[in-house]
Amino acid sequence: MEKRVTFNERLLPYLLVAPQIVITLVFFFWPSGQAIWQSMLTEDAFGGNTKFVWFDNFAHLFGDPNYYASARLTLVFSALVASIGLAVSLLLAVMADRVIRGASVYKMILVWPYAVAPAVVGVLFGFLFNPSVGVIAWMLAAIGIEFNYVINGNQALILVLFAAVWNQISYNFLFFLAGLQSIPKSLIEAAAIDGAGPGKRFWDIAFPLLSPTGFFLLVINIIYAFFGTFGIIGSLTQGGPGQATNILIWKVYNDGFRGQDLGGSSAQSVILMIVVIGLTFVQFRFIERRVHY
Amino acid sequence: MVENRPWVTFLSHFVLIIGLIVIAFPVWMTFVASTHDQETMLRSPVPIWPGPYLLENYWTVLTEGYRNRPGTVPLYITLTNSMIMALGVAIGKIFISIIAAFAIVYFRFPFRMAFFWAIFVTLMLPVEVRIVPTYGVVAGLGMLDSYSGLIVPLIASATATFLFRQFFLSVPDELTEAARVDGASPMRFFWDILLPMSRTSIAALFVIQFIYGWNQYLWPLLITTKESFYTVVMAVSRQANVVDSVPSWNLLMAMAMLAMLPPVLVVVFMQRQFVRGLVEVEK
Numbered sequence: 150m151e152k153r154v155t156f157n158e159r160l161l162p163y164l165l166v167a168p169q170i171v172i173t174l175v176f177f178f179w180p181s182g183q184a185i186w187q188s189m190l191t192e193d194a195f196g197g198n199t200k201f202v203w204f205d206n207f208a209h210l211f212g213d214p215n216y217y218a219s220a221r222l223t224l225v226f227s228a229l230v231a232s233i234g235l236a237v238s239l240l241l242a243v244m245a246d247r248v249i250r251g252a253s254v255y256k257m258i259l260v261w262p263y264a265v266a267p268a269v270v271g272v273l274f275g276f277l278f279n280p281s282v283g284v285i286a287w288m289l290a291a292i293g294i295e296f297n298y299v300i301n302g303n304q305a306l307i308l309v310l311f312a313a314v315w316n317q318i319s320y321n322f323l324f325f326l327a328g329l330q331s332i333p334k335s336l337i338e339a340a341a342i343d344g345a346g347p348g349k350r351f352w353d354i355a356f357p358l359l360s361p362t363g364f365f366l367l368v369i370n371i372i373y374a375f376f377g378t379f380g381i382i383g384s385l386t387q388g389g390p391g392q393a394t395n396i397l398i399w400k401v402y403n404d405g406f407r408g409q410d411l412g413g414s415s416a417q418s419v420i421l422m423i424v425v426i427g428l429t430f431v432q433f434r435f436i437e438r439r440v441h442y
Numbered sequence: 443m444v445e446n447r448p449w450v451t452f453l454s455h456f457v458l459i460i461g462l463i464v465i466a467f468p469v470w471m472t473f474v475a476s477t478h479d480q481e482t483m484l485r486s487p488v489p490i491w492p493g494p495y496l497l498e499n500y501w502t503v504l505t506e507g508y509r510n511r512p513g514t515v516p517l518y519i520t521l522t523n524s525m526i527m528a529l530g531v532a533i534g535k536i537f538i539s540i541i542a543a544f545a546i547v548y549f550r551f552p553f554r555m556a557f558f559w560a561i562f563v564t565l566m567l568p569v570e571v572r573i574v575p576t577y578g579v580v581a582g583l584g585m586l587d588s589y590s591g592l593i594v595p596l597i598a599s600a601t602a603t604f605l606f607r608q609f610f611l612s613v614p615d616e617l618t619e620a621a622r623v624d625g626a627s628p629m630r631f632f633w634d635i636l637l638p639m640s641r642t643s644i645a646a647l648f649v650i651q652f653i654y655g656w657n658q659y660l661w662p663l664l665i666t667t668k669e670s671f672y673t674v675v676m677a678v679s680r681q682a683n684v685v686d687s688v689p690s691w692n693l694l695m696a697m698a699m700l701a702m703l704p705p706v707l708v709v710v711f712m713q714r715q716f717v718r719g720l721v722e723v724e725k
Contacts, residue, residue, distance in 0.1 A: 152611070154618040155550050156628040165545035166557050168538040169603065175583075176576060176595040177564050183575035241461045244454040255458050257710060258465055260717075264705035265469075266657035268679040272698050273468045275682055276475065282691060284471055287487050318465070323717055347450055380659040384679040405574040406664070414574050422572070 181422070187415035206416035215392065216400075216417075223396040226310065227374035234314045234370055235363060238321035243351065245322075246329040256326070263319040267377060271384025274312040298386065302393025305386045309394050312385065313378045321366050328362040329355060368432045372425065397421060469702075475695035476500070483691040499696040508681050508693050517700055520674040523592075524656055525704070527673055530593035531655030532648050535602050540640065543606035544632055548618070564600045577664050587668045596654075596661060602647055609643050610636065646719030649712050653705045674701040 191202050210216045245255050262270070277285045280297040289296045298305040332355055340350050379398050382388060388395035388403060395403070401421065405414030471490070475483055478493035504521075507514035545551075546558050576595060585591030613636065621631040662673040663680075672680075678701045681694055709716050 152547055152615065152618070154615045154622070155548055156618075156622070156631075158549060158628060159551075161628060162545040162549035162551045162554070165541040165549075169542040169561060169598070170557055172538065172594060172598040173560055173564055176579065176598050177572075178560075180572045180575035180579050183578060184572050187575060237461075240457060244457045244461075247454045248451065248458065251455070255462065257713065258462050260709055260713065261469070261706055262465060263720075264653055264657075264709040265702045266659060266675045266705070268657075268659040268675050269698055269701050270468075272678055272682045272694070273472050276691065276695060276698075277468055277471055282483060282488050284488050284490065315465070315468070320720070323720060327717075327721060347447065380657075380675075380679070383659060383663070384682050387683065402573060402660070406577075411574060418572055418574060 184415045184418045184422070187411055188419045189412075190415075191412045202412075206412045207420075210413065210416055210420070218392060219395050219397055219400050222306075222392075222394075223375065223398075226306070226378075226396055227371045229310055230313045230317070230374035230378070231367055231370035233310070234317045234321055235366060237314065238318050239325050239359075239363070241318070242322050242325035242329055243355070245326055247347075259322050260319045262316050265316065267313075267316055267380030268384045269380075270312050270316045271381040274308060274315075274381075275385050278308055300390055302390050305390055305393050309378065309381055309385060312381050313374060316381070317370060317373055317377075321370070324362055324366055325359065328359045332358050365432070368428055372428060375421070375424070472695045472698055475691050476699050478692050480690050480692055484689075488691075495692065499692050500700070503693050503696045503700065507677075508690065508697065514681070515669045515672050515677055517674065517677070517697060519670060520672045520677045521700060521704075523589075523671060524673040524675065524701075526589055527592045527658065527662070528652045528655035528704075530589065531596050531658075532651035534593055534597040535599060535651050536644055536647055538597060539599075539602035540606050540637075540644075543603050543610055544636065546603075547607055547610040548628065548631075561600050561603050564598055573660065573664060580665055586665050587671050589671075591665050592658075592662060592671070592673070593655075596658065602651070605643060605647060606640065609640060613639060642715075642718070645712070645715045648719075649708055649716045650719040652708055656705050677701075 188206055189201060189203055190199050191205065241259065245252060245259070248255070265273075277283050278296060278298055280286055280299060286296045296304055298308045336354055337350060340354055345353065375396075376398050378396070379402070382394055382396065382399050386394040388399045397417065398421065401414050401417045404410045404417065408414075471488075474489060474492050476499055477496040478489060479495050482489060482493060502509055503517045505516050505518065507516045542557075542561065546554060580586060580591050580595060583591075585594070617635055618631065621635060626634070657675060658673065659675050659679065662671075662676045666672055666676075674697075678694070678697045681697065
């Protein structure tokens with residue numbers, strides 16, 4: 150789409166785009182290029198000699214069982230965050246769409262978690278589940294479950310998962326609610342007159358009409374689980390215990406800044422970039438399709 | 443409501459109330475913990491109703507930070523830094539993207555589409571993906587431990603430019619024609635017509651970007667080494683990670699409350715703009 154009526158100026162438009170272009174070049178293109186370049190370098194242990202090694206860093210990664218473990222963990226983790234998060238928020242949205250009384254109160258409280266930083270969410274959940282003072286850990290102990298996320302890897306992962314879903318619910322909820330409210334009332338009424346109950350109306354009308362929203366949210370949730378959960382892990386488990394919550398983005402940070410393995414970390418960055426670009430393409434193809442609906 | 447089915451309505455409220463409890467409980471427990479003294483919080487089970495130390499705890503964290511620890515920062519400093527960073531990111535993003543969108547929509551010039559695509563591809567990469575090299579660039583420019591280092595690298599983003607571009611394309615051409623006939627310069631048209639019309643988009647974008655800037659964690663963690671530049675979110679997280687023989691849960695939770703208060707207030711009081719911003723920015 151283009152404007153018919155435009156202004157004729159030579160210099161002005163360049164001045165107007167300049168700030169954004171300069172910032173994009175300096176903080177986006179230049180570092181992305183560097184990441185690709187660094188991913189093909191190695192440094193010796195003393196940081197002295199830098200050597201160009203082509204794809205050795207990648208070959209090394211693909212031969213590293215730790216990397217596979219982290220990749221597998223990330224896939225499982227993001228699948229769980231996305232599926233549980235979507236299911237719970239869809240349920241809440243369907244219920245909130247039904248009620249009349251108190252609807253605005255429900256909505257106001259359900260949108261909160263979006264505003265809480267993932268790193269702060271991690272602190273909150275760390276307190277609730279703290280093995281010595283946490284009230285939920287205490288309740289679990291009362292019914293015979295020993296919960297200690299500091300030493301138990303599976304429990305640490307469950308806790309991070311729970312915190313991530315909590316953090317992401319409001320986002321999904323708002324989109325599902327908007328989707329439900331855009332379904333024409335006449336469709337619902339016609340089905341009701343034909344004798345379809347609430348359950349049948351949901352599965353046969355609302356659910357198919359919501360599927361574009363659901364697909365959009367699926368991609369957003371996967372991206373959130375891949376990158377947005379960094380703060381939760383940073384505050385809660387730091388990738389541990391052992392490697393139990395060491396998802397790919399934490400590994401990039403950990404290898405690059407703590408392990409000082411710049412080549413390996415950059416190679417991991419490049420792989421993650423490819424993943425994000427792939428997901429973005431999927432997203433765009435889907436948005437285009439929906440426009441032609 | 444299509445028909446009246448009391449038990450379905452009851453079930454709806456029941457599910458929603460459980461949802462509310464799950465959402466509100468962590469925040470409630472954090473608030474409760476921030477109103478007790480240290481001894482109460484170390485005794486199990488911890489209280490579930492507020493205690494009498496609210497003002498004392500908040501005053502302590504604001505003026506001294508997490509007490510008894512060397513290197514802790516009073517929260518009034520980190521809160522100020524977070525406010526500067528959040529406002530800087532929100533206003534900076536809106537400023538650079540509204541003028542870029544204006545140029546791309548209202549002018550014809552060589553390389554226009556090249557610029558457009560250059561901005562477009564930044565949509566794809568969150569800062570987390572390219573942390574190591576971006577850190578290197580910022581360090582090379584001498585921007586570590588500075589507000590510009592905290593803010594400027596984060597304002598390169600395509601979403602706001604796209605939002606404004608979409609909006610400008612929907613503005614009727616007659617307005618532009620009228621402005622040109624009256625001899626208005628492009629910048630006058632921008633100030634007097636386009637900017638006032640964009641008010642609601644700007645407000646929506648502001649809410650979303652303020653929260654985005656306030657909640658940054660990784661970026662401030664990397665580029666600040668001086669305590670005077672810590673932001674509140676990273677300060678709380680750092681404190682939570684310190685292994686502590688006698689932790690002051692009351693103070694830590696008061697810090698967490700203060701770290702989440704501003705963005706939550708923004709969401710609650712600007713809910714309409716927030717929802718609008720969320721739906722428009724992300725699409």
